[in-house]
Amino acid sequence: ELNLTTAWRDPEVARGLLARIERAVAGYRGEMTLMEVCGTHTMAIYQHGIRALLPEAIRLISGPGCPVCVTPVDYVDHAVALARRPDTIIATFGDMVRVPGSSSSLLHEQARGAQIRVVYSPLDAVALAARNPDKQVVFLGVGFETTTPTVAGAILAAEKQGLTNFSVLGSHKTMPAPMAALTNDPELQVDGYLCPAHVSTIIGVNAYRPLVEQCRVPCVVTGFEPLDMLRGIEMLARQVIEGRAEVENEYSRVVKPDGNPKARRILETVFEPCDATWRGIGIIPDSGLKIRAEYADYDAIRKLPVNVEKPVEHTGCQCGEILKGKVRPGDCPLFRTACTPENPVGACMVSSEGTCAAEYKYGC
Numbered sequence: 001e002l003n004l005t006t007a008w009r010d011p012e013v014a015r016g017l018l019a020r021i022e023r024a025v026a027g028y029r030g031e032m033t034l035m036e037v038c039g040t041h042t043m044a045i046y047q048h049g050i051r052a053l054l055p056e057a058i059r060l061i062s063g064p065g066c067p068v069c070v071t072p073v074d075y076v077d078h079a080v081a082l083a084r085r086p087d088t089i090i091a092t093f094g095d096m097v098r099v100p101g102s103s104s105s106l107l108h109e110q111a112r113g114a115q116i117r118v119v120y121s122p123l124d125a126v127a128l129a130a131r132n133p134d135k136q137v138v139f140l141g142v143g144f145e146t147t148t149p150t151v152a153g154a155i156l157a158a159e160k161q162g163l164t165n166f167s168v169l170g171s172h173k174t175m176p177a178p179m180a181a182l183t184n185d186p187e188l189q190v191d192g193y194l195c196p197a198h199v200s201t202i203i204g205v206n207a208y209r210p211l212v213e214q215c216r217v218p219c220v221v222t223g224f225e226p227l228d229m230l231r232g233i234e235m236l237a238r239q240v241i242e243g244r245a246e247v248e249n250e251y252s253r254v255v256k257p258d259g260n261p262k263a264r265r266i267l268e269t270v271f272e273p274c275d276a277t278w279r280g281i282g283i284i285p286d287s288g289l290k291i292r293a294e295y296a297d298y299d300a301i302r303k304l305p306v307n308v309e310k311p312v313e314h315t316g317c318q319c320g321e322i323l324k325g326k327v328r329p330g331d332c333p334l335f336r337t338a339c340t341p342e343n344p345v346g347a348c349m350v351s352s353e354g355t356c357a358a359e360y361k362y363g364c
């Protein structure tokens, strides 16, 4: 019997799973398109060469699961405007520093003297605020349900410490709303989703049931190891072939039906649902989280008004289409020429979870 908790990378088991996938799709007419929604899945697929191992009947495409990549350009412009305030320190995870805005980036602003600090957790930003009482410390809150509870915890910690100089510029997104938007896109055919693992540890398997029931699209919550991925692909392919649309859980050793209610309670204490703009997709109703009015003192948008320039997308960058799985990085004329990890034109080349960065590093 397959023991995925001890054999995640066993080549023999991988060969067995690939044979099972081959047998499952033998006789399937046409091509099924399966989307991995999570940026970590995208990296794993490229890193382990999984796409090349699959039968021709299965086409894998990448989706909008990289939080830095889906953050719209006007958010970067807003962060740049805040960074230009002389009394402000921007605290952020590393990837955001290099994402190009309309006319600048945080890296450029840092070179011009702005105070940008890379932190490893939102609580590091709270500690930074405590050490710099004469500065406003703004943490860039970018991410999905995996990171938002930690941002909520940081706001609660700042409140407990009586800090008045800590706030969050939020661009928090949620699943599975964009999956429904992509399923309903008439220009896109997605036959099934490999659902994100980290996000699902918080929201749980049951969060996908409305999507499955309303859109009749198969979903499999899948882990990150190569064997997890192959097993998830097999489960998804079987649903497609058998005409089923269910939520299945390949990653049951970690993801529970109801996820992590405690983390969600912390999140819901500080945040409430809102419409959100996704790069390439546009506004999706109820796909984001904003800081509740009770915590307005920790909301940089309300607390520190700034003039933000009119957003301008970079000509030629196809991040938006890549995030919808409509084109591959190699289809972009800037890939490997004008756009490289050293000089990224778009967010998909900046982020360590971006599809363009993955293809640049590992090839197709």
Ligand code: SF4
Residues within 6 Å of the ligand: 316, 317, 318, 319, 322, 329, 332, 333, 334, 335, 336, 339, 340, 344, 345, 346, 347, 348, 349, 350, 356
């Ligand atoms: Fe944008 Fe660069 Fe990717 Fe092209 S290769 S889509 S310019 S990030």
